[in-house]
Amino acid sequence: MTAKRTLAVLTLCLVFGFGAVAGCAPQGASEPAGEGSAMPATGEEPQADSHSYTDEELAVIAGEEGTTHDAINEDVYPGKDYIDQLYDRWDAVAEEYAPEIRTLPDGRMVQRTPTEYGIAPGAWQTQANTNSYNTYWLDADNRGCGSCHADLGAVLKNMAFEHTQVWNDDIKSNLTVQECINCHHWAPGYMEKNMEFGTLMHAVHFGQRHKVQFSDEFGGNCNSCHNATDNGQGMEMWDLVKYDHLWGINNIASEDLKDASFSFEQETTQDNAFSFEWMHAYYDQMRHGAGVQETNLPQSLFDSWEITVDGLVGAPYTATLKDLVAEAESAGVVIEKTSKIVCSWNMVGGGGISNVKITGIPVSWLVEKAGGVQDGANGVRAMRADGSSKRSFSLDKLNANEALLVYKINGEPLGAKQGYPCTNWVEGVDAQVFSKQINAYTVADDCPPDFNDSKYCAENYDGSPNGWFDENGVIVNRPNATVLDVPEGLVIETGKPYDFHGYVDAYNERISQMEFSFDGGETWTAYELKDADPNRVVWWHLQWTPPEQGAYRLTVRATTAEGSESKQTHTVLVNAKDVLPAQEETTVLETTGLVAPHAVAADQA
Structure with missing residues (x-):
């Protein structure tokens, strides 16, 4: 066989699946540089x-x-x-196209694309124990949001138009494109138009302002974001399917996951209560502006703030917040406890959740001062001072002292973003009813007929939906099992225990079980959670030791005692190495907002 004939056969093997065609060389066979070669030339x-x-x-x-x-x-x-x-x-070629390793500003290293250790032992591409299918053929280092945006949260923080605060630095959540899709895909009442994520992103990247930078400077094209398939799914989002296509990911079946240990706790608190910074009403704008500029709102606002208790009560009244706090503290009814706040829109992987120490007056005590609940009432409405919200909570929450008028968080007066001077707080539900700067509690008879009817609450903007519905009427984030503080492709050490950690929550439902998979969801290892309190965040830990070099993906999901199961799962990728590279051998990032893709960075080096 002539050299050219040999090259032609090898090229066919590459094109048709690296040896899938009968008569071709073993999987992964490549060709030397030369006429007709697909390889880049490094010499004559x-x-x-x-x-x-x-x-x-x-x-x-x-x-x-x-x-x-x-x-x-x-x-x-x-x-x-x-x-x-x-x-x-x-x-x-493998050396030239070795997966890029980045050093993040915090000193940690990430490798977004797996190294292909030990693929098909005996095949040609394993001679150097590494190869470049992922990077040379799939161009994986230059695909997905992370190729340009090392941290999507940083992108939103620094965009020209302020974005709602969906990141959470206190818990070190890592924003993913799935969260972007969820919100921009279906959010009636919040988004002007639904199912607009694709329209928006194509306009952002190919519109007049950015198309030159995206196409010329960063080499962007359709393949940068999408995966063209023959599986009938059309143009998939690369970031959502990449782990199904990349080589070199080690799979560990549940029966082989022997050294992992699981634990959970609910006491850890954050410095701040997470807050979506909507700007729908003028009080929203005041809070947001004061919070960004770290303006301390005056004590006089607290001293003069009035709270009214009215509606179906025996003796409606109005009193200053200052006097109510003094009286409640003197009577010894003030409650201090660890409690959670979580947004109904907090998607899997999201940061819209916190545990904090709250100090507040039971709303039941305020209502008793008004003569108690009268016949016919079915709930209590929390009325915001600017009139922008009047959501309600159930009498069960009132009677269980799970509804509080909160005036301190972590022992300090509320900040502007947290709703100074006071906020309504209801335990075990989403934050829709956590009305900031509340000035009235109205005992009412027109509240939801069933506060557990999430669909009714969502459609009528009342109560707490306790989850987010998609266009099919399915709650997609109850329960929500999320991995925290694992940037895409985090580099860890082989043979050393690593602590995967995160949170799991289901609003008003109790988490009963968590499951973990190291083989893409083929098998699962389950752990039971006994006596988890639905009023606080469950912080979980899975300590695991990578047995050998290579990439590993962890997928998490959960189940509640009430029978709800995760509709979406969260997956993260780590790369275990026997020896960590020196920083000078990596691409050192000074910013995580917008960075040059690997190929562009190499050309400019």
Whole structure:
């Protein structure tokens, strides 16, 4: 077979699945540089790299007359010099296209694309124990949001138009494109138009303002964000399917996950209560502006703030917040406890959740001062001072002292963003009813007929939906099992325990079980959560030791005692290495907002 004929056959093997075609070379076979080669040229001819053979072996390699069967073995055979050159060329390509390792501003390293250790032992591409299917052929280092935006949260923080605060630095959540899709796909009452994520993102990247930067400076095209398939799914989002296509991800079945240990606790608190910074009403704008500028709202606002208790009560009244706090503290009815706040729109992987220490007056005590609840009432409305909200909570929450007028968080007066001077707080439900700067509690008879009817609450903007509905009427984030503080492709050390951690929550439902998968959801390892309190965030920990080098993906999901199961799962990727690279061997990032993709950075180096 001539050299050109050999190249043609090898090229067909590459195009048709690396050996999937009958008669082709083993999986992953490549071709040396030359005419018709798909490989980038690094020299005129691929040269063997310091291979030493005896004269007798060289004769066998040259195919000289007299060669016998006994002289041929796996180390020496006719044409071995050509294969040596092929391996050398493939090694050079693998080195040139080694997955990029970045050092983040916090000093941690990430490798977004797996190294292909040990793929198909015995196949050609494993000769150097690494190869470049992921990076050379799939161009994975230059695909997905992370190729340009090392931290999507940083992108939103620094965009020209302020974005709602969906990041949470206190718990170190990592924003993903799935969260962006969820919100921009279906959010009636919040988004002007639904199912607009694709429209928005294509306009952002290919519109007049950014198309030159995206296309020319960053080499962006459709393949940067999408995966074109023959599976009938059309143009998939690369970030949502990449782990199904990348080589080199180690799978561990549940029966082999023997060294992992699970634990959970609910006492850890954050410095601040998470807050979506909507700007719907003028009080929203006041809070947001004062919070951004760290303006301390005056004590006089607290001292003069009035709270009214009216509606179906025996003796409606109005009193200043200052006097109510003094009286409640004197009576010893003030409650201090750890409690959670979580947004109904907090998607899987999101940061819209916190545990904090709250100090507040039971609303039941305020209502008793008004003569108690009268017949016919079915709930209590929390009325915001600017009239922008009048959501309600159930009498069950009132009677259980799970509804509080909160005036301190973590022992300090509320900040502007938290609703100074006071906010309504209802435990075990989403934050829709956590009305900031509340000035009235109205005992009413027109509240939701069933506060557990999430659909009714969502459609009527009343009560707490306790989750977010998609266009099919399904709650997609109850329960929500999320991994925290694992940037995409985090580099960890082989043989050393690593603490995966995060939270799991289900609003008003109790988490009963968490499950973990290290093989893409084929098998699961389950852990029972006993006596988890639905009024506080469950912080979970899974300590695990990577057994060998390579990429590993962890997927998490959960179940509630009431029977709800995760509709969306959260997956993170880590890369375990025997020896961590030196920082100077990596791409050191000074910012995580917008960075040059790997190929562009290499060209500019």
